[in-house]
């Protein structure tokens with residue numbers, strides 16, 4: 499089959515790489531893709547959803563997979579489905595779980611899904627009164643999409659009030675901050691858990707851990723994620739069963755009842771406090787870099803997973819994973835995440851193998867040369883029979899990747915190895 503992948507990051511590259519080795523897959527297309535995806539398929543410069551659907555129809559593409567949240571929130575799935583096309587992703591109505599934190603928190607409350615105590619409001623007085631009932635640290639979140647920057651962990655009530663006031667006035671995040679969520683701080687460890695859903699049925703993937711801070715020991719500013727690994731031994735059977743019973747099942751049921759059946763991948767950002775699982779947030783897409791460490795662990799054909807989910811037939815699938823671990827180390831540009839960096843040529847002195855490979859993200863190609871174009875440039879993925887072996891393989895690969903200003907964390911997967 500022919501498959502179109504919407505997006506341009508390492509996540510989309512890793513989905514493509516796994517599909518490339520799938521015997522059901524004839525060819526791949528990307529909209530827009532990046533400087534390295536053109537080695538796996540054909541990059542398209544079509545932004546308009548209707549025009550993209552025209553292309554899919556004319557080319558006989560049987561499945562479209564949407565990577566990032568923006569096109570989902572903008573309704574790409576609705577446009578494609580209306581035209582009878584098979585697409586993997588959440589509808590516009592379902593994508594509100596990520597597009598609005600206020601909607602997401604109210605949804606969790608309506609369906610008794612465990613989450614931090616909160617209010618959502620557009621009134622400074624109400625935010626301030628609620629802040630007075632909490633003790634620091636206090637979490638203040640902008641309602642709308644802020645490219646992962648809309649969360650402030652305030653160290654005092656005054657700082658929390660200032661953050662709420664800056665958001666509500668539109669100063670911090672423009673319209674995305676016109677409603678805020680204020681919530682209690684949960685002190686535990688975080689997991690990224692993904693459930694692939696077809697509205698009715700679901701498959702829960704092995705739990706991963708991201709590393710959001712820029713520097714070793716979880717110091718420095720938040721980033722889009724500096725590395726990930728899976729499966730994490732921190733997630734035991736009890737945690738998986740809480741996620742299934744108290745999170746995924748009621749979410750699918752709730753979304754159906756509310757007229758927005760959930761399809762695509764549900765990203766549960768979970769915090770485990772003591773032994774109890776709480777939902778911090780939902781995203782309506784795979785995490786990046788989590789996706790890059792999950793795709794290589796799939797034993798079942800990835801085309802089957804995506805196609806059956808998109809076609810509402812997940813119940814037919816016996817999803818299997820390899821008995822291995824994957825660790826991914828993000829190699830970022832010099833100025834990430836503060837500002838952009840000038841393009842730098844990349845050289846790699848290793849070939850992809852069964853033990854390690856590169857997943858390309860922020861790269862452009864000019865005259866056949868790959869350039870780091872700023873941000874998170876690529877991910878070195880190691881595979882192994884243990885977290886340690888996978889991590890060693892990933893770090894061995896980082897030694898064979900060069901571009902000026904390249905930087906990465908040295909402690910990815912530390913929580914599994916301490």
Ligand code: AMP
Pocket residue numbers: 614637639646649681682683684685688710767778779
């Ligand atoms: P979010 O975008 O809601 O996932 O928030 C980004 C990050 O902020 C999360 O990955 C957590 O590390 C942190 N965070 C968000 N909400 C809370 C909370 N209630 N308690 C503790 N940390 C939080």
Ligand code: GLY
Pocket residue numbers: 646708722723781784785786787788
């Ligand atoms: N790695 C976290 C995210 O994709 O939001």
